[in-house]
Amino acid sequence: MKIFGQLGALQAHVGEALGVGEWMTVDQPRIDQFAHATHDRQWIHVDPARAADGPFGATVAHGFLTLSLLPALCATAFHVEGSRMGVNYGLDRVRFPAPVPVGSRIRAACRLLEYTPLEQGAQLTIEATVEREGSEKPVCVAQMVSRRYY
Template identity: 35%
Template sequence: MVIINSFEEYKAYLGKQIGKSMWHKIDQEQINRFAEATLDFQWIHVDADKALNSPFGSTIAHGYLTLSLIPYLWKQIADIRDVKMEVNYGIEKFRFNLPVRVNDEVQLRAKLISISDLRGITKVVIQADLDIMGQTKMAYTGNVVFLYHFN
């Protein structure tokens, strides 16, 4: 895990991969809980029997479930310290390339694309790539934008 204490320390990673998260298994229980939370009960996510006959051969995680894992997985990559507040500011240019099947394990890779000082607020753009264990193609790629209010 990378520890970052200031704008200057963050800036040292510009254009570089910051790191990778641990692998996280997405099981049917997590998919079902996400369906309940978002009211998205499409059968490809929650009906294991019907999904056996789908092109995927099993249920798949909601795309937005995999996106919602970014804060959890990001915290395994970087510990941003000495901040008053951290805000998820946006997502940009995301593309879903490959579905995440039930019981797949995923890992987030993060690269610092840009960093700027907005009158004391640090704005960073992180390229977020979600790998699926055993696959050459990633589940998604895109940019997440965070704002940090360092002390």
């Protein structure tokens, strides 16, 4: 994990990698909890028996589940000391190029695309590329826009 001593230190790293996070396992209970919370109970996500005969041979995580894990995945990639609060401001480009079969391990590589100073903080645009262990294609690529305050 890369550690930055202060928020302003990020400005010098626009266009650079901020770090690669730790692996996280996407298991069936996590998929089921997400399905329950979002009311998206499509069989490809929650019915292992039926999904075994489906296109991926097993259940797969919702794309939006992968997207919702970005803050946790990026939190293990880099840390900014002295930042008292972060706010999700939005997303720009989001794609799900490959599925996340149940039991997969995923992690995020984070790259700083933009740094815009704000009063008491900065707006950051971070490209997060989520990879699945053993897969050549990423499972999610998203540009996250957040505001951090000191």
